[in-house]
Amino acid sequence: MVFSSLLFIYLFLPITIILYYSVKNRKFRNIILLVTSLCFYAWGEPIWTVLLLFSSSIDYCHGLYIERFHGTKWAKYGVVSSIILNLSLLIAFKYSAFIYENVNLIFNTSFQIPNVTLPIGISFYTFQTISYTVDVYRRKVQAQRKFSTFLLYVSLFPQLVAGPIVRYSDIAIQIENRTTNISQISDGVNRFVIGLGKKVLLANTAGHFATMFMERSSESLTVTEAWFGILMFTLQIYFDFSGYSDMAIGLGKIFGFEYKENFNYPYVSQSATEFWRRWHISLGSFFRDYVYIPLGGNRKNEFINLMIVWFLTGIWHGASWNFIVWGLYFGVLIYLEKKILGKILEKLPRIVSHCYLLVVVIIGWTFFYFTNMNEAFAYLKVLFGFANQSFVSTELNIIVTNNIFWIVFAILLCTPLIKVIREKVCKGAMYKGSLIIVNIMILILCTAVLVSESYNPFLYFRF
Amino acid sequence: MKKGNISEIIHIGCMVGIVIMGFTLFILLPKDNISENEKRQLTTSPSLSVESFLNKSYSKQLDLYVNDTFPFREQFIALNSFYNNAKGIRSGTDEIQIYNIQK
Numbered sequence: 323m324v325f326s327s328l329l330f331i332y333l334f335l336p337i338t339i340i341l342y343y344s345v346k347n348r349k350f351r352n353i354i355l356l357v358t359s360l361c362f363y364a365w366g367e368p369i370w371t372v373l374l375l376f377s378s379s380i381d382y383c384h385g386l387y388i389e390r391f392h393g394t395k396w397a398k399y400g401v402v403s404s405i406i407l408n409l410s411l412l413i414a415f416k417y418s419a420f421i422y423e424n425v426n427l428i429f430n431t432s433f434q435i436p437n438v439t440l441p442i443g444i445s446f447y448t449f450q451t452i453s454y455t456v457d458v459y460r461r462k463v464q465a466q467r468k469f470s471t472f473l474l475y476v477s478l479f480p481q482l483v484a485g486p487i488v489r490y491s492d493i494a495i496q497i498e499n500r501t502t503n504i505s506q507i508s509d510g511v512n513r514f515v516i517g518l519g520k521k522v523l524l525a526n527t528a529g530h531f532a533t534m535f536m537e538r539s540s541e542s543l544t545v546t547e548a549w550f551g552i553l554m555f556t557l558q559i560y561f562d563f564s565g566y567s568d569m570a571i572g573l574g575k576i577f578g579f580e581y582k583e584n585f586n587y588p589y590v591s592q593s594a595t596e597f598w599r600r601w602h603i604s605l606g607s608f609f610r611d612y613v614y615i616p617l618g619g620n621r622k623n624e625f626i627n628l629m630i631v632w633f634l635t636g637i638w639h640g641a642s643w644n645f646i647v648w649g650l651y652f653g654v655l656i657y658l659e660k661k662i663l664g665k666i667l668e669k670l671p672r673i674v675s676h677c678y679l680l681v682v683v684i685i686g687w688t689f690f691y692f693t694n695m696n697e698a699f700a701y702l703k704v705l706f707g708f709a710n711q712s713f714v715s716t717e718l719n720i721i722v723t724n725n726i727f728w729i730v731f732a733i734l735l736c737t738p739l740i741k742v743i744r745e746k747v748c749k750g751a752m753y754k755g756s757l758i759i760v761n762i763m764i765l766i767l768c769t770a771v772l773v774s775e776s777y778n779p780f781l782y783f784r785f
Numbered sequence: 786m787k788k789g790n791i792s793e794i795i796h797i798g799c800m801v802g803i804v805i806m807g808f809t810l811f812i813l814l815p816k817d818n819i820s821e822n823e824k825r826q827l828t829t830s831p832s833l834s835v836e837s838f839l840n841k842s843y844s845k846q847l848d849l850y851v852n853d854t855f856p857f858r859e860q861f862i863a864l865n866s867f868y869n870n871a872k873g874i875r876s877g878t879d880e881i882q883i884y885n886i887q888k
Binding site (some may be wrong): 327328329331332333335336337339340365366368369448504505511512515527661721723724725726727728729740754755757758761762765766767769770771772773774775 | 790792793794795796797799800801803804805807808811817838839841844847848851852855858861864865866868870872873874875
């Protein structure tokens with residue numbers, strides 16, 4: 323089930339909220355959250371719920387084992403075994419087809435490529451459970467004694483399928499002891515509706531335009547169309563992912579959980595380094611704390627450590643070479659920024675370094691979008707005018723004119739402009755009143771768009 | 786629960802109210818089988834079985850069923866088309882979408 327569906331908003335969510343707030347006792351509330359979270363997961367992955375339970379029980383046992391043998395070599399073996407088991411599950415389900423394909427290609431063998439479907443959310447919950455066992459080993463948290471509580475941490479539906487990657491250390495206390503107040507619930511509702519709007523009203527429309535142009539063969543694409551296509555993909559991926567994170571954070575708040583922020587206006591950054599401090603923060607900080615720093619960070623073999631981290635960041639996004647190229651591309655840029663580029667960027671006017679970042683990100687998204695590298699390079703050639711394609715197109719002019727308000731609005735929403743206006747101008751009762759009206763409008767408009775997804779006028783005549 | 790600000794209570798009340806109203810009306814209102822506008826049969830309520838649940842066909846059909854039989858569907862579709870028209874500037878000749886242009 324996805325958050326941006328009528329089934330979730332109008333059936334699953336009200337039932338869960340009513341059940342949750344119909345009991346006062348935290349223990350019962352946790353049981354309700356656990357059962358509804360497992361139902362939520364089983365709805366989308368009926369069979370692989372078993373895998374979620376299996377993975378959670380492995381880490382639950384490892385946590386207890388590591389704590390039991392703290393300070394001995396057995397604790398170290400425990401943490402290694404937990405990491406190996408978690409990564410093995412991830413590799414088996416996410417990367418086996420990719421590995422087989424490449425082995426076949428390199429060694430000219432003909433192993434049958436396994437047809438494994440990716441269990442939803444495995445990349446997120448595997449990382450969550452790794453962070454748990456490592457943190458128990460580092461004595462940052464105590465091992466959880468109750469399996470149901472540990473399972474609730476792993477399966478909590480707001481963050482289960484698309485992050486953010488929530489660390490056990492951040493919400494252990496909240497699971498056991500949390501209070502909810504009206505302000506927090508109101509904030510949560512607001513955040514959920516904003517996220518829903520980002521996803522349904524912005525990301526889906528941007529995605530429609532991105533596909534329209536990026537799926538075309540590069541020979542029939544004009545330069546402006548190529549820029550428009552990649553710009554729309556740039557908007558789509560941001561609103562889609564940050565919208566989902568907003569919905570997760572909002573849902574968390576409705577049930578009394580405080581998650582850390584996952585996005586902080588990444589497109590206003592002025593360097594790739596800054597961009598990654600603002601984009602998918604929970605993933606970046608995971609790799610920093612659990613890979614980069616343990617490898618030695620910038621104290622020894624900095625370049626190699628960075629390349630390892632960015633190789634992993636790339637491949638985490640998908641089992642395909644283009645993601646690895648995309649990850650390493652950022653790794654190299656960040657290394658260059660650390661060594662020379664950063665000092666130059668600091669001296670340049672803000673607008674120049676900002677343009678540098680946007681171009682760098684847009685080139686990055688081109689690698690991210692096309693799984694076929696030749697297509698990515700062909701697209702980049704059109705983008706930068708090396709393909710001798712015509713510059714403008716009548717079709718694009720019409721699309722831009724027909725959607726000009728939406729385009730300007732979407733671009734403005736990538737910046738903190740509205741936040742600044744809200745903080746400076748809209749204060750007190752005026753802000754609160756307008757917030758209610760705006761949120762009602764967003765919810766009703768999102769419903770209209772979602773209802774219309776099934777609207778197929780005259781497409782097929784079944785009677 | 787602490788006593789909250791009145792506007793926050795109104796905010797929560799409005800949003801939860803809309804969602805619960807949608808939920809109640811969906812359960813209570815009679816469902817159309819056919820869409821006159823679209824000249825098609827709307828998705829019917831799926832039947833739940835272990836097999837249909839495990840192979841996800843139940844969840845997929847229920848998704849379609851909810852979308853097809855949502856309360857005030859026609860009005861929401863009209864609102865969506867109003868919203869699409871409000872996204873930019875449209876003049877009479879622009880109404881025809883150009884799909885294929887010979888380059």
